[in-house]
Amino acid sequence: MTAKRDLLLFVALAIAWGTAFGAIEVGLATLPPILFAALRLDVATLLFVGAIAVLGLEWRPRTRGDVTAIAVTGGLMVGAHYGLLFLGQSHVSSAVSAIVLSLTPIVTPPLAIALLPQERLRAPAVVGLLLGLVGVVVIAVSGGSLGGQVVGVALLFVAAFVFALGSVLTERIQATLPVISLQTWAMAIGGGLLHGLSFAHPGETVPITAAAWTPATITALAYLSVVATAGGFLAYFVLLERVGASQLSLVNYATPVVASLVGWALLGESITLATIGGFGLIVLGFALCQLTTLWRLATPIAGYGPRRRSTAANGVVVGGNVYETGRETGRSPPVAPAAD
Structure with missing residues (x-):
C-alpha cells in the first residue's frame, strides 16, 4: 500500500467504519438495537440495488454456489453479525465495541484450521489467539462489575466469531455472482432476518413513536447506511483488489482508534487504561497470528528485501x-x- 490513492482510501475506510460506532451509539438512544440494525441494512440494500442497475451487473443467482454464498453471507456475516453488534453495543461504549470486534482476524485462523484442511496453525498463532482472548477478558472486566459490560462484550465476541466463521465458510464456496450483487442479496436477507427477530423479541415489541425519530437518529441512520455501509464497502472492495486481504486486514486496528477518539470527543465516553491494555493485547495477538505476513509486508519498506x-x-x-x-x-x- 504505497500509492497515495490507496493510503487515502485506507484512511477514509478507517474513518467511515470507525465513526460508524459513534453513529450506532446515537441511534440506540431512541431505537431498539435489532430494529435499528435492520433499518440500516434496508437503506443500504436500496442503494446497492441502484448501483447494480446503473452498472448493469448480473443479479440473479444461477448456481448452487451462488445460493449457498448468499445464505452464508446473509445469515452469518450480515444478519447475525450486525444483530449481535447492535445488541452488544447497547451495553458498552462505542470504543469497547470497536475494540472487541478487532478480534475477528485473530479468531479466523483456528476456524480455518477446523474447516479448511490445507491450513495449519503454528505456535505463534496459538499464543496470539490466547493473548487476544486475554485482551477481551481484560476489557470485559474493565467496567468494574460483572454486569452489562460483560454481557455486551460477550455479544460482541460472538459477533466477531460469526463473522469470522462466515468468511471461512465462503472460502469453500464457488460463487459466480459479482461481489456487489452478492453483498446486496446478503444485506437484503440479513435485514429480513433482523426484522423477523425484532418482531419476535419481547424487548422490541413496543411501538416506535414519532418522538423516536429525532434529527440525530435520522442523521445516524443515514450516515450508517450511506457512508459506513455503501461507501465503506465500496472502498473496501476497491482496496481488496488493489492491495490484497493481508494489508487490508490492518483496518481492523485503525477503526478502534477512530471510534475511541470520536466517542471521547463527541459522545463524552471515557477510555480506561484497562481498555487500552486489552486492545494492546489484541493487537499483539494479531501480530503473532500474522507474523509471516507482516514480515513479508514490512521488509521491503525497511529495505530488507x-x-x-x-x-x-x-x-x-x-x-x-x-x-x-x-x-x-x-x-x-x-x-x-x-x-x-
Whole structure:
C-alpha cells in the first residue's frame, strides 16, 4: 500500500467504519438495537440495488454456489453479525465495541484450521489467539462489575466469531455472482432476518413513536447506511483488489482508534487504561497470528528485501538491483533488477 490513492482510501475506510460506532451509539438512544440494525441494512440494500442497475451487473443467482454464498453471507456475516453488534453495543461504549470486534482476524485462523484442511496453525498463532482472548477478558472486566459490560462484550465476541466463521465458510464456496450483487442479496436477507427477530423479541415489541425519530437518529441512520455501509464497502472492495486481504486486514486496528477518539470527543465516553491494555493485547495477538505476513509486508519498506549476487566479477548489488561496474569509466549501468 504505497500509492497515495490507496493510503487515502485506507484512511477514509478507517474513518467511515470507525465513526460508524459513534453513529450506532446515537441511534440506540431512541431505537431498539435489532430494529435499528435492520433499518440500516434496508437503506443500504436500496442503494446497492441502484448501483447494480446503473452498472448493469448480473443479479440473479444461477448456481448452487451462488445460493449457498448468499445464505452464508446473509445469515452469518450480515444478519447475525450486525444483530449481535447492535445488541452488544447497547451495553458498552462505542470504543469497547470497536475494540472487541478487532478480534475477528485473530479468531479466523483456528476456524480455518477446523474447516479448511490445507491450513495449519503454528505456535505463534496459538499464543496470539490466547493473548487476544486475554485482551477481551481484560476489557470485559474493565467496567468494574460483572454486569452489562460483560454481557455486551460477550455479544460482541460472538459477533466477531460469526463473522469470522462466515468468511471461512465462503472460502469453500464457488460463487459466480459479482461481489456487489452478492453483498446486496446478503444485506437484503440479513435485514429480513433482523426484522423477523425484532418482531419476535419481547424487548422490541413496543411501538416506535414519532418522538423516536429525532434529527440525530435520522442523521445516524443515514450516515450508517450511506457512508459506513455503501461507501465503506465500496472502498473496501476497491482496496481488496488493489492491495490484497493481508494489508487490508490492518483496518481492523485503525477503526478502534477512530471510534475511541470520536466517542471521547463527541459522545463524552471515557477510555480506561484497562481498555487500552486489552486492545494492546489484541493487537499483539494479531501480530503473532500474522507474523509471516507482516514480515513479508514490512521488509521491503525497511529495505530488507530479497537479494541476489551478480554473477559477474565486477557486479555490485545496490538496493536490490544488480549493477555491473564499468571497467573504463567507473560508472555503474544497470544489468537487471533483483526479484523482490
